[in-house]
Ligand SMILES: NC(=O)N[C@@H](CC(=O)O)C(=O)O
Ligand SMILES: [Zn+2]
């Protein structure tokens with residue numbers, strides 16, 4: 325099956341939109357350029373992109389698919405369909421599942437569901453410790469053999485330095501990354517939003533910036549000691565950005581990600597005790613938000629990841645104190661980044677695309693993230709012209725827990741292809 329995409333645009337090195345057609349065949353980008361049909365290329369199906377932008381399929385190194393264990397929130401089928409609808413063709417799924425895939429057998433069970441139901445390329449993370457408790461390490465070698473590409477306890481921090489040190493040593497030996505949700509539980513004090521003026525005003529328990537940054541500081545020293553590739557999840561505070569910047573200068577092998585919601589919102593945007601604004605780490609202060617933007621611009625922060633964290637409406641209907649942490653992000657990430665940062669000239673379109681394609685791919689050595697001839701035909705097409713409203717009813721995800729519902733944005737996904745196969749098409753266009 326050969327597909328010809330016409331009337332499409334690409335971004336060149338100078339951040340200009342230029343016309344470029346694509347021929348997808350045998351799962352690969354077979355040809356690209358101007359007037360392919362006139363040159364006599366053969367195809368079975370033609371797609372008129374109507375002036376949409378073609379990008380490499382987006383790469384999200386941080387999603388939660390909830391299967392097995394919490395399939396009322398999401399499944400591998402619905403989560404990967406949501407990714408496809410957001411323009412993502414490769415996603416990395418977190419292991420805070422039930423059971424936690426902490427043995428080769430349990431890991432292979434999850435892999436089987438991925439092979440059966442995954443709509444996009446799904447890479448499964450293995451945990452660092454058994455059952456995500458901070459005591460016994462997993463068998464790193466066996467999990468690597470079972471298909472794990474990196475290790476993380478995302479959802480909880482590794483609480484003891486000794487366990488993290490040993491994990492880093494084991495991962496370094498295998499050339500595998502340690503990916504960290506950094507949260508010192510002894511500094512949590514039951515918090516549910518950022519500790520600051522706003523939490524005082526709302527009378528809600530606060531989460532200190534140090535809850536995150538102090539554990540990053542510990543880990544950066546341990547990463548230096550062990551030589552491991554250490555990747556920090558969802559960086560949210562100015563102190564975290566500062567110490568990662570320093571560590572990079574000192575030659576520590578550290579990379580990190582930031583989420584769209586931490587770049588767009590601050591604690592000031594929380595109107596009251598509404599759990600739709602509750603996520604971990606929490607929305608921080610305006611000075612933190614600015615530091616995250618600067619961190620991306622100066623290369624301290626390597627990429628954008630969604631931390632797509634689906635929860636049911638019932639779960640989110642509770643007070644911020646008791647509701648679960650997390651918001652969905654797969655289906656809104658590109659349009660939010662485009663609308664809030666490209667249309668306002670804070671970032672260029674090229675920067676945003678790089679931070680959502682080849683940068684995250686590069687961190688974990690994934691082959692995705694390019695539009696080169698011969699590369700896998702993983703690509704996404706976005707309409708940059710027509711505004712649309714974010715509507716939970718349209719979501720492919722089982723959940724719609726996001727504070728961005730109702731917002732008018734630009735950058736709707738028109739088509740998503742994985743290995744040359746159409747996995748998402750917006751109807752009616
Ligand atoms: N981000 C969140 O607020 N929640 C995540 C866990 C996590 O990423 O820490 C979840 O699994 O729901
Ligand atoms: Zn996390």
Ligand SMILES: [Zn+2]
Nearest residue numbers: 418478479631
């Ligand atoms: Zn997460």
